Amino acid sequence: MYAGYACSVGHLIRVWDLSSGKVVLSLAPGEKEVKATASAFKPGLKSAEEGSRLWVGTSLGDLQEIDIVMHKVVSSNSNAHSGRAIVKIHRYQNAMWTIDEDGLLFVWPPGDGGLPTLENMPTARKVAKGHIFSVVIGGLLWFATKNDVRVFCPSTGEYEDFNMKQQPSSQPSAGEITSGAVIGCKLEEIYFGHSDGKISIYSTTNFTCLGILNANVYKINCLVGAGTYLWAGYNTGKICVYDPRTRPWKVVKDYHAHEGPVISLSVDRSSLWTSGQMRVGSLSLDNTVRLWDGLLEDDWLESELRDNDVSWCNFEEIDALVMTWNAGASTPAGMRHGESDSNMLRLVLPTGKAPELLVFGFQELVDLEDKRLTAKTLFKGSRRKDGSDHEHMSRQYRDWRDHLVRSIEDHMPADESYTVLHTASMVGLFSCIFVKTSSRSRIGSLHAVEIKRGMGGLHGNKGALIVRFRFDDSSICLVNCHLAAGQTQTMHRNNDIAAILESSTLPAEHDSTLCSNFFVGGGDGSMVLDHEICILNGDLNYRIDTMSRDVVLKAIQNNNLLKLLERDQLLVSRKKNPAFGLKAFVESPITFHPTYKYDIGSSVYDSSEKHRAPAWCDRILYRGPGKIKQMDYRRHELKISDHRPVTGNFKLRVKSIIPAQREKVWQQCQQRFEVVRLKVEQEAKYEIE
DSSP, X not given: OBTTEEEEOSSSEEEEETTTOOEEEEEOOSSTTOOEEEEEEOOOSSGGGTTSEEEEEETTSOEEEEETTTTEEEEEETXXXXXXXXXXEEEETTEEEEEETTSEEEEEOBOTTSSBOTTSOOEEEEOOXXXXXXXXXXXEEEEEOSSOEEEEOTTOSSHHHHBSOSSOBOOTTSOOEEEEEOOGGGTXXXXXXXXXXXXXXXXXXXXXXXXXXXXXXXOEEEEEEETTEEEEEETTSEEEEEETTSSSOEEEEEEEOOSSOEEEEEEETTHHHHHSOOEEEEEETTXXXXXXXXXXXXXXXXXXXXXXXXXXXXEEEEEEEEEEEEOTTOOXXXXXXXXXXXXXXXXXXXXXXXXXXXXXXXXXXXXXXXXXXXXXXXXXXXXXXXXXXXXXXXXXXXXXXXXXXHHHHHHSOTTOOEEEEEEEEETTEEEEEEEEGGGGGGEEEEEEEEEEEETTTTEEEEEEEEEEEEETTEEEEEEEEEOOOSTTOHHHHHHHHHHHHHOOOSOOOOOHHHHHHHBSTTOOSSSGGGBSEEEEEEEOOOOBOSOOHHHHHHHHHTTOHHHHHTTBHHHHHHHHOTTOGGGGSBOOOOOSOOOBOBOTTSSOBOOSTTOOOOBOOEEEEEEOTTTEEEEEEEEOOOOSSSBOOEEEEEEEEEEEEOHHHHHHHHHHHHHHHHHHHHHHHHHHTSOOO
16 A cells, blocks of 8 residues: 555456545456566655556566556566566665565665666575565565564675574564564564464564564464554454553454455555545455554544543442342242342342442343253244243243342332333343432433344353443443353353454444544444443353362362462453453452352252362453442352352442533644644654665
């Protein structure tokens, strides 16, 4: 990409006008079997000439110069690389550098007219076979093969000076090199992507490796630097945008960019001074091209606006109680048999100040072990359910809702009444949310969806209930989950979480001003993580790994929870899996014993034939930096299920917008962004290639 054009090579050479999206050039590079294998835009003496000429290398080692406006080849050098496929062309200052598959580098200097021509005699240098990635920085050629990094100085005459590193650098702890990039504002560093999702960082001053980052678990296909960010394209079709200035690196954006693998990323730095934007282009395996704002202007403005929210918002702190419980098909009637069971809600509900919100998330309110009922639920799908089964399930939900209403009336202060804000159910999942009656008018824009994850996403025996609403001018999203069961199903659970968090099922807001007022990360409210405050609860089913049941029981007996938490699948995934969806969430320290699996009616862990090992299946996590704080995290001794309920009390910081002040701060943010844009534009003029 350069000067408003994008070029692709193959059996056809195509050039697109980025402003219109139209193909302005389509040429075959030669005979039918000949492929164009590399390209770069030739420099121009004047800015108006930039992007008008294109150099193309072929699979036969030919070089062609193409005039884009005239739609024809204006110059060629047949067999320039003597039959060796040209794998890369660099533009550096007023010269062009070409590299072939055998590792031969030609430097084509400017001629009498001040520009390189194919009639000139190039300087030849031997670099290395197996080119994967190369870039020119300050006259030095950084050259990567699958496992090695080399640095060359083509301007010198002696081999010793030409090879800046006597021995190539390699990183045995990282996979094969797949790509590389530099960032204009950080030319002292160069980044290499690897097949195992790692990024290695090298110094461009002393050529040493500064470190290796676990960016993802998926293969990085391509990297590009734009503005202050590093963009990475993955085999999954995702693009992640990182900010290397932060420690640890911050994922600024996470796009599901293409249905297939992202095979190329490129940046048009010249677009900064032609259109005021820095365009990033992504190419997928199906030849789909998408354009992105390399400066992430909308995100920058939103972040700056929120950093100054005290200037345009009034804030209030409210309390919320969240309970999660796998009830194991128990009923309110069953709670009358034990003293602690019958007093459960009195013990769960907070004393003192009454919370604004009471959130109850249940799992397995119907018996998922009942094969007859479960089979009917799953395989009848959208067909009308058997009347008795439907009535049984509906009655279960209704009984629990009514029981919660009575318990709140009995145990909460008499002068504080509550209203049912929302209920939702899906097979065994049930969410019931209450709000103080005095605060009901402060809530708006309530929407709810369900995400099915059972049987590959077809059925609702596993999945999530999602509800979102606005409290004053703050967006809140609540997620009640039941994930895949089984000791060995960690990856399945991780995939469930990813599908829940990445689904765009909530109604989207199309007004950009409202989006910046209520949502974060440039989101439109269609996804969970678009919301300012998120709370996720449920039977997440994560277990304790690589430890026998007897060892787990002994550790519990000795209250050695740290030993067990080191093997907790959720915590291990957070630590070792960079792509784990719940890395975006916070969980308060666990100080209570595992909540699963008990013999019903007792405090004895599973004594059945299966002898399942105890685990912290039941969890509450939250997200919302500066907007939510958890005050406690504990379990409760309710014995009518094989799970113990878990609660968390939270303080939420909700805002009310002052429109006139908001507009004033917004204009100030736009002025500050213009300063940033001009700085990046100045840095981009120091051409790297």
